[in-house]
Amino acid sequence: MVQKSKPPAAANPPKRRGRPRAYEPEVALGKALDLFRTQGFAATSLDDLSEATGMNRPSLYGAFGDKRELYIKSYQRYREEARAAMVEIFRQEMPVRQRLERIFASALNIYLSGEAGPRGCFTVVTAASEAVSDPEIRAMVLDGLSELDKAFTNCFRRAREKGELPASADPAVLAQVASATVHSIAIRSRARVSRKDLEAIVKGAIDVMVGATA
Numbered sequence: 001m002v003q004k005s006k007p008p009a010a011a012n013p014p015k016r017r018g019r020p021r022a023y024e025p026e027v028a029l030g031k032a033l034d035l036f037r038t039q040g041f042a043a044t045s046l047d048d049l050s051e052a053t054g055m056n057r058p059s060l061y062g063a064f065g066d067k068r069e070l071y072i073k074s075y076q077r078y079r080e081e082a083r084a085a086m087v088e089i090f091r092q093e094m095p096v097r098q099r100l101e102r103i104f105a106s107a108l109n110i111y112l113s114g115e116a117g118p119r120g121c122f123t124v125v126t127a128a129s130e131a132v133s134d135p136e137i138r139a140m141v142l143d144g145l146s147e148l149d150k151a152f153t154n155c156f157r158r159a160r161e162k163g164e165l166p167a168s169a170d171p172a173v174l175a176q177v178a179s180a181t182v183h184s185i186a187i188r189s190r191a192r193v194s195r196k197d198l199e200a201i202v203k204g205a206i207d208v209m210v211g212a213t214a
Helices: 025-039 046-053 057-064 067-091 096-111 122-130 135-161 171-190 195-210
Strands: none
Touching (some): 025 046, 025 067, 057 067, 067 135, 096 195
């Protein structure tokens, strides 16, 4: 009786693997951020988030927590990115008018971005609404507003020390005007006001703050 030979064993038997991660957390968070920024918190459903991120609900919960936690993480991500876009402009040495022009231009680049059209500012357009009833989000919004005011205050204080502004200029008051301008162009950009018109608003505001140029 002929004995059948056994097939040779594989040289490298397949290794057991755990469940593969089917998503990149940072990419998924970016998708959620885009959706929340466009639609706001209330109008964004878990199904919307699942479709945008490519993750089912259990995966979303496991990675980011519930919808509110994902919203907060998205807002934190937005603030980090906005801060990174502005911080070097505030730090570098340059005339105050040039600094303000660059700050507002950077803000407009952020507010007018979006594949489906301008999305404005996360803080002004959506987080401020949630701040009414959510203490944690309110604290984040107030911190963001205060951070911007302080950055502008330092900007105007340095300009006054360098003689670019009169000694009577109040850096804190000018900072509030600058911040208010940021918030105004954020809202107007969301309403599809053209960049040309927004830049005209910015120029007028800068003229008020540091003096009109010839």
